[in-house]
Amino acid sequence: MSTKRAPTGHEYQVQPSECLFMINNNNTSWQPYPQPSISVTPSNVVALGGNVSIHCMSENYLQMEFYLEKDERKIIAIKKAEQPEVIFPILNAKAEDAGTYQCIYHPITGEDPWSDRSNKIYINVTDPSLIKPSIKLQGEPFVGMTVTIECQGPEHDLTFSLHKSRSHTATQVIPPTGSTNHFPFHTLSLEDAGSYTCQYHRRENPFVWSGPSDSVKLVVIGKKPFFYPMLKKPSILVQGKPALGKNVTIECRTQGQGLIFSLHKSRNLTAVQMVEAAGDTGSFLFHMLSLEDAGNYTCHYHHKGEPFIWSEPSDPVELVLANNPAQTFQQGLAEFTHLPPWLLLQLTGLKKEEGGTSNEGGPGVSNNGDPGPSAA
Template sequence: MASALTVLFLGCWLAGQRGLSGQLPATRPSISASPTRVIAPGRVLTIRCQCQCKGRRLFLYKDGIKIRELDAAGDGGEFTIPSARREDGGIYSCRSRSRSEPPDWSDRNDIVQIFVAELIFRNPSISLSPSGGVALGGAVTIRCQGRHQNMRFLLYKDGNPNALQDMEPAGDLAEFPIRNVSWRHAGNYSCYYHHKLYPFIWSHPSDPVELVVAGGSEPSAAPGLTRAIIGRVNAVAAGLLLLLLAFVCYRRTRGSECPAQRGKG
């Protein structure tokens, strides 16, 4: 019920924010880098901004400054750097904009940090302690061990474009503890290291290690029933929201006639 009320209130607020036009704000694009967030000089780097933004214009920002733009396809667009240079490293984000006036801008998406570096050092090893599955609320430590001293280690999780943690251990072993493990911690992790004094000399990435949260992937004791209830509530909320927006659109198009009609009465 709370979910349905939230959707209705959101619909009313959006209608007010858009001047009762019934136009929903643009979805915020997601961003990713391919083949990886750490790339050797001279390699092809592709930055993808993904959104449902057909007919809109996509803008790519580097360190907060707009550097490129293109017309979005149905699911976004790609910006390609044919031969990455060291200066291409930085923090990237993207936005979309409507072609109508006044322009309707999306919020900026999450960032992705790109490093263009020489991948010279051999990849570190990575492991979990304890190994195997970890129970909800438990603790686990992700260990990354390099082959050199005086290194800075960075830990990444698949699906997240940015480093989760970084540290500079005294030796060649970095430990990343995770306390009070939850469902969101499940997934594949990898790590890199680079020299403290020479940040453009990196290792190759470690092999991934999978953190399994013991007990399955559903946080509910009765997932089927919960999904059914949530599905019905959301369906009702969506229907009411459509009716609300239809009414707003009707008032928008017919509102100018109402005073005259009242005058005739």
């Protein structure tokens, strides 16, 4: 009989005849069981007070005893299993439950050999008491250009991570004197398009994170051929005779079907419209034209299944209101009284009817929830 120290540090009395061994260069050495697999459900990110489970599984070995280790081989749980898998639940998660985990097993009888350790898994805990960071996009998101996603936290000495569609994209440590981190995208490509969020943790608690920021949408606009076939820019024209109080339509047209067009005035998103599957034209109707409607307009489009990849903007078209007595009278009033145009419209009895230009959500909000691209 001999005494052996298990990988966990525990000592066991083992009969030599019960040990598995192999001969290697005339030396006898322990032959470990295969490494167990380890996983976590439902996710390796859990909010304070939430529940997760760690699963450890051998390669179809029965009657095994599993040890769960945390942060550099500290044993926190032991379970015997008749089947190849054992589950270690973490209930009502606390900040101290965050960290790295591994598992290891050996026969229930207490015999050597032990298995190799599993790979590491990471449990991250989100703390709602940490103020969530802000996030914004800087630069013009044209293919081949450089843009930056900026994340700002409430204090210094933070580590930020950037996520795209809930998948981890990048992690950066900022200098102790700063509270803002920049994630640059050099030579922007179509694959970079998507929705991004960021989170942070304090340096001393690397597995306790803030909640995610609000999302920012990176919409990649085709400017010219750059490793990818670009969308041809649309044409734009004004249908009707634009005069104060009249109706006109701005039409955007290109080749293709299943398109979504967006209309911009002076670089601001005005409206978004989905074109019928068989159509290639987006029509934007203006009821009862007012002085505010005059200006330069452009439009973009994207295919229905690719909401973040937009065409170049069209050439601009100018909506010029024809001069008429009512308009001349309003212009004179404006110069004399300095009243705002909307009030002048009421005073002259030319108030715009409700249900005018399609812009239910205000500038920057689409009618169907789709994002509009950044202005060219």
